[in-house]
Amino acid sequence: MEHPVDFNKTYDVVIAGGGNAALCAAIAARRAGASVAIVEKAPRFYRGGNTRHTRNMRCAHDSATETLSGPYTEEEFFDDLLRVTQGNTDENLARMMIHQSKDMLNWIVEQGVRFQPSLGGTLSLGRTNSFFLGGGRAMLSALYRTAEGLGVHMTYEAEVTDLEMDGPRFVAAEVTTPNGKRRLVAKGLVAASGGFEANIDWLKEGWGEIAENFLIRGTPYNRGSLLRTLIGKGMTQIGDPTQCHAVAIDARAPKYDGGIITRLDCVVFGIVVNKHCQRFYDEGEDIWPKRYAIWGRLVAAQPDQIAYIIFDARALKLFMPSLFPPITGTSIEDLAGKLGLDPARLRETVDGFNAAVQPGQFDDTILDGCHTEGLEPAKTNWARRIEQGPFYAYPVRPGITFTYLGVKVDAEARVQLADGGRAENIWAAGEIMAGNVLGRGYAAGIGMTIGSVFGRIAGEGAGKHASR
Amino acid sequence: MQAVEFRFPDSKARPVNADHEAHLSEAERLMTVCNSCRYCEGLCAVFPAMEMRRAFSAGDLTYLANLCHNCGACNSDCQFAPPHEFDVNVPKVLAEVRNDSYARYVWPGFLAPMFRRNGLMVTLIAALSVAAFVIGFAAWHDPAVMFGTHTGPGAFYKIMPHNTMVAIFGAAFLWSVLAIVMSCVNFWRDIGEPSSTLRDPQALAGGAHDAATLKYLDGGGVGCMAESDKPDDNRRLYHHLTFYGFMLCFAATSVGTLWHYLMGWDAPYPWYDLPVVLGTLGGIGITIGPIGLLMAKFRRDPQLMDESRKGMDVAFIVMLLLTGVTGLALLFLRATPLMGTMLALHLGFVFGFFITMPYGKFMHGIFRGLALVRYAAEKRRAFG
Numbered sequence A: 001m002e003h004p005v006d007f008n009k010t011y012d013v014v015i016a017g018g019g020n021a022a023l024c025a026a027i028a029a030r031r032a033g034a035s036v037a038i039v040e041k042a043p044r045f046y047r048g049g050n051t052r053h054t055r056n057m058r059c060a061h062d063s064a065t066e067t068l069s070g071p072y073t074e075e076e077f078f079d080d081l082l083r084v085t086q087g088n089t090d091e092n093l094a095r096m097m098i099h100q101s102k103d104m105l106n107w108i109v110e111q112g113v114r115f116q117p118s119l120g121g122t123l124s125l126g127r128t129n130s131f132f133l134g135g136g137r138a139m140l141s142a143l144y145r146t147a148e149g150l151g152v153h154m155t156y157e158a159e160v161t162d163l164e165m166d167g168p169r170f171v172a173a174e175v176t177t178p179n180g181k182r183r184l185v186a187k188g189l190v191a192a193s194g195g196f197e198a199n200i201d202w203l204k205e206g207w208g209e210i211a212e213n214f215l216i217r218g219t220p221y222n223r224g225s226l227l228r229t230l231i232g233k234g235m236t237q238i239g240d241p242t243q244c245h246a247v248a249i250d251a252r253a254p255k256y257d258g259g260i261i262t263r264l265d266c267v268v269f270g271i272v273v274n275k276h277c278q279r280f281y282d283e284g285e286d287i288w289p290k291r292y293a294i295w296g297r298l299v300a301a302q303p304d305q306i307a308y309i310i311f312d313a314r315a316l317k318l319f320m321p322s323l324f325p326p327i328t329g330t331s332i333e334d335l336a337g338k339l340g341l342d343p344a345r346l347r348e349t350v351d352g353f354n355a356a357v358q359p360g361q362f363d364d365t366i367l368d369g370c371h372t373e374g375l376e377p378a379k380t381n382w383a384r385r386i387e388q389g390p391f392y393a394y395p396v397r398p399g400i401t402f403t404y405l406g407v408k409v410d411a412e413a414r415v416q417l418a419d420g421g422r423a424e425n426i427w428a429a430g431e432i433m434a435g436n437v438l439g440r441g442y443a444a445g446i447g448m449t450i451g452s453v454f455g456r457i458a459g460e461g462a463g464k465h466a467s468r
Numbered sequence B: 001m002q003a004v005e006f007r008f009p010d011s012k013a014r015p016v017n018a019d020h021e022a023h024l025s026e027a028e029r030l031m032t033v034c035n036s037c038r039y040c041e042g043l044c045a046v047f048p049a050m051e052m053r054r055a056f057s058a059g060d061l062t063y064l065a066n067l068c069h070n071c072g073a074c075n076s077d078c079q080f081a082p083p084h085e086f087d088v089n090v091p092k093v094l095a096e097v098r099n100d101s102y103a104r105y106v107w108p109g110f111l112a113p114m115f116r117r118n119g120l121m122v123t124l125i126a127a128l129s130v131a132a133f134v135i136g137f138a139a140w141h142d143p144a145v146m147f148g149t150h151t152g153p154g155a156f157y158k159i160m161p162h163n164t165m166v167a168i169f170g171a172a173f174l175w176s177v178l179a180i181v182m183s184c185v186n187f188w189r190d191i192g193e194p195s196s197t198l199r200d201p202q203a204l205a206g207g208a209h210d211a212a213t214l215k216y217l218d219g220g221g222v223g224c225m226a227e228s229d230k231p232d233d234n235r236r237l238y239h240h241l242t243f244y245g246f247m248l249c250f251a252a253t254s255v256g257t258l259w260h261y262l263m264g265w266d267a268p269y270p271w272y273d274l275p276v277v278l279g280t281l282g283g284i285g286i287t288i289g290p291i292g293l294l295m296a297k298f299r300r301d302p303q304l305m306d307e308s309r310k311g312m313d314v315a316f317i318v319m320l321l322l323t324g325v326t327g328l329a330l331l332f333l334r335a336t337p338l339m340g341t342m343l344a345l346h347l348g349f350v351f352g353f354f355i356t357m358p359y360g361k362f363m364h365g366i367f368r369g370l371a372l373v374r375y376a377a378e379k380r381r382a383f384g
C-alpha cells in the first residue's frame, strides 16, 4: 500500500530525493521510530534517479560469500580509494564508511535487496563488488516495498525548491508539486537529492561552453536545486564543479538517461582520433576497467568534444556489444567518409600507427606488451596493425555519470555550516555529499556505497533526533 | 559529419496488429539492447541464452521467446522500459514472437489461419463438438435410454458403445499427436538445434525438471511481477494445479483403458477406484487452476501481454475449465437421469480439446519444454 505525503502533517523526518541514499535513510529513520515523508522530484517510473541505472556496490568483506569470489579487506578498499582519488579524500570519513560498508552487505539484504554473482563481462569485479539481482531498478523496488511496508509516506513529482530556516535549524521545506507550491514541516531534513549532473548551466560554470556537448548518462532530474539552496543557506561547499565521473560513451546516445548500454569497451583494441584524425592518448595504458573513467575527460579536451574509436575486423568480437552497431567501412577512406573525417588524413594516421607497431604476441586477456615505437603518443599494450577490413568506428562524446561538488558532512552525515559548527537538523547522503569521500577519480560501485552507508547513518540520526 | 546528427533507431509505438516480421525485428532490437546491458541475467534462462549469441536469427528469437515464461520481472526491473524512449518491453515482445511461433510451425501448414482468430475458432470447434455429441446421442437413442437412469458396469456404454468411443477419440488423439510431432520437428529445425540433443538424457532430464517445477516462473526468486512491481507467486500455483490436474486426468484415462482391456472391467468404476480418484483430483485441478489463471490474466498489467492474442489464451483456459467442470458433474450425476446429457457435454469438450491441441495455446507447453531441453544442453556446452 502506498501512502502519499500529507502536507498538513508535521513529520519527524522529510527526505528529499528517491534514490538509494534516500531510501536507505527513510528505512533507517522509520526503523528508529520516526514518521517519514519521501519527496521525490521524478515521476514514479523514473523514481530513484541514477540508482535505477546501477548494477553493483562495493563493500568490504573478510571472506568469500555465495556471490563474492573472495575477501576484500577494509585496508585493501582504503588503498584502492587512496589510489583512485590520489589522496583527495577525507581519511576519517572514508575509513568510517569503509568500516560500515561491511555491515551494509547484510543490512541491505535485510531490506529485501538480493545479490547475484558478478555479471558476464564484468568478472574483474567479482571479488570486490556485489551485483544486484535484476540490476538497480530491482534493488530500488525492493527498498521501496520495504519502506512502504514500514509505513513511510511518499510523493512523486514533488521537488524541494526552498528551505525555511531558523538560524542553523531547518523548519520546513517548500515543495513544488504539479498542484503548486506546498509547505512541508518536519523536525529534520535528509538531503539525498543527487548531484547536479543534469544541470548543463551549472556544468558550464566549471567547464565553460564545451559542457553543451556533454551527454548525461543518468537521470535528467538531478539538477542540484536543493544543493544550490543548501549552499545558499550557509552550508559548506566541498569540491569544484569540474570534478565528476565521466566516461566516453557512444555519441549517438540520447542527451539524458542513455544508461549503461551506450558504454563502449573497445578503446584498448584500436586507436582513438579526434576530428582532425589525430591520436591524443595511449589507448593501451592499462587494463580497461582501470582506464574506463579517464576517457570522458580526454574527449572533453578535444575540439568539439568528439572522438572516434577506429578498429578492424579482428577486434570486433573482443568486447561486449553495445546499443548501436559500429559504423562500417570497406576501407579506411570509406570509413572516414562515413564519419565526416578527412580520408587522406585518417589514412595517414592509420598508416603511421601501423608502421610503428612492433612485432609481439597479441593477447587481450593480459597486459600483452604489444606496443608502438617512435610514435607520439605511444600505444603501450595491445598495439596491433589496423589492416583487416571491414573497418569499424564508434563516435564518442563525454558522458557524465555524476558530479562530486557537494555539501560538507561529518561522520554522522550532518551538514556543516560555512561559518563553523553544523546544521542542527540537516543531514546529507549520496551524490550530494560524494565529494567528501571522492575528491576525484572513481572506483566502480562506490557511488552506491556512499549512498547506502551515509543514507543509513543520516536516517538513524534524523530519526533519533526527532524522538529526543 | 556531426555525430549529434546520428538518429536513434526508431522506437515509436508499434502498430497493434503488426505482422510476424515486425515482431521479429523488434525482438532482435531488444535482444541487442539487453545483450549490451545484461542486468537481468540472473532472472531466468532467456538472458543467459541470449548472452551465448551476438546476432539473432528468426530461429534464435523464436527459441528465446519460447524460453520466456512471461513472469514480468525483466519489465519491472528494466530502467529502459516504457515510457523510457528505448521502449524495452521484453515480456510483451517475446510473447508476440512466441504466439506467432505456434502458427509459424503448425502442421499441416495450411491450417495456420486457425491462429488468426484463435479464440473464435477454438470456441466454434468446441461448440460444434458439443453440439454433435448432444444431437448425436439424442438422435441415436430414444428418450428412455438418453434420460434413463443407468448404473453398474457398462452404464456409460449404453449411451455410447465402448468401441465407438475408442474409435472416435483414438482417431482424434492420434491425429493431434501426429500434428504436434510434426510442429515440433518444424520448430526444432528452425531453431537450429541438432536432433542428437533430443537423445541426450541429461538435456532431457534438465528440461523436464525446469518445466515440471516452472523454475523460471518466479521472477528470479521472488515471484511473478504480474500486476505491478510487487511480486506474488499465484500464477505458478494455479499453473501447477492446471498442469498436474491435466496430467492426472490423462493418467485416469490411461488407467481406465488398461482396466478395460487388460482386466476386462467396465466403467463407471466406484468412487474409490484408481481411475475415479485420479480423475476426480485431476478434475479439481483443472477446475480451480484455470479459474485462478483467468483471474490472474484479467488482473495482469496489460503492458506485459500480447493483448491481441488474449482470445487464444482465454479459449484454451476455458476449454480446460469446462472439461474439468463437466467431468466432475458427470461424476456426481452419473446415477441420475442427467447422466446421458452430462456424458454428451463432457465428451464434446474432451473431443474439442483433443482436436484443437495442435492449433491453440496448448502448444506453448510443448515448445516451452523443447526450449528448456535445448537450454539445458546449451548450458552444459557453455559452462560444462
Ligand SMILES: Cc1cc2nc3c(=O)[nH]c(=O)nc-3n(C[C@H](O)[C@H](O)[C@H](O)COP(=O)(O)OP(=O)(O)OC[C@H]3O[C@@H](n4cnc5c(N)ncnc54)[C@H](O)[C@@H]3O)c2cc1C
Pocket (backbone or CB within 6 Å): A016, A017, A018, A019, A020, A021, A022, A039, A040, A041, A042, A046, A047, A048, A049, A050, A051, A052, A053, A054, A055, A056, A057, A058, A158, A159, A160, A161, A192, A193, A194, A195, A217, A218, A219, A221, A222, A223, A224, A225, A226, A259, A260, A400, A401, A402, A429, A430, A431, A432, A444, A445, A446, A447, A448, A449, A451
Ligand atoms: C549509467 C550509470 C551507471 C551507474 N552504475 C553504478 C554502479 O554500478 N555502482 C555504483 O555504485 N554507482 C553507479 N552509478 C552511480 C550511482 O548511480 C550513484 O552514485 C547513486 O545512484 C547515487 O544515489 P543517490 O541516492 O545519491 O542519487 P539518485 O539515485 O540519483 O537519486 C537522487 C534523486 O533525487 C531526486 N531529486 C533531485 N533533486 C530533487 C529535489 N530538489 N527535490 C526532491 N527530489 C530531488 C531525483 O529525482 C533522484 O531520484 C551509476 C550511474 C550511472 C548514471
Ligand code: SF4
Pocket (backbone or CB within 6 Å): A135, B033, B034, B035, B037, B038, B039, B040, B041, B074, B075, B077, B078, B079, B080, B081, B088, B090
Ligand atoms: S530488460 Fe532492460 S534491464 Fe533487463 S537486460 Fe534488457 S535492457 Fe537490461
Ligand code: SF4
Pocket (backbone or CB within 6 Å): B040, B043, B044, B045, B046, B047, B067, B068, B069, B070, B071, B072, B073, B074, B075, B090, B091, B094, B216, B219
Ligand atoms: S518475463 Fe520473466 S521469463 Fe520472460 S524474459 Fe523476462 S524475466 Fe525472463
